[in-house]
Amino acid sequence: MRKLKLIWDFRGPDALKIAEHHEKHLKEYCVIQNTNFNITGFEQRSNLHSVAFMVVTDDEMKPIRDALKPHRGEIYSE
Known part of the structure; x- marks a missing residue:
């Protein structure tokens, strides 16, 4: 089962807190x-x-992506 990392980017001086x-x-x-x-x-x-x-599975990716709108994704490796 492939693991995918959904990513949200934040920029600016408060990016870490956000x-x-x-x-x-x-x-x-x-x-x-x-x-x-x-x-x-x-x-x-x-x-x-x-x-x-x-981190989500391939099966979970589409519904979670559509619900939460990540900025990008990549293959997850531990």
């Missing part, structure tokens, strides 16, 4: 929707760019 807060909502979504993985997180890429992400 990404951290967005991850809280992604965790809540995982619990409510009972997703296969409860892998979420946030990362600071630079002073003005941070991301929040969640």
Whole structure:
């Protein structure tokens, strides 16, 4: 089963705080929707760019993508 990482980009001086807060909502979504993985997180890429992400399966990707509108996605490798 292939794992996909859905990513939301945030830019600006408050990007890290926004990404951290967005991850809280992604965790809540995982619990409510009972997703296969409860892998979420946030990362600071630079002073003005941070991301929040969640990991989903191929089967879950389309409905979650349509509901949550991530900015991009990539294959997840641990």
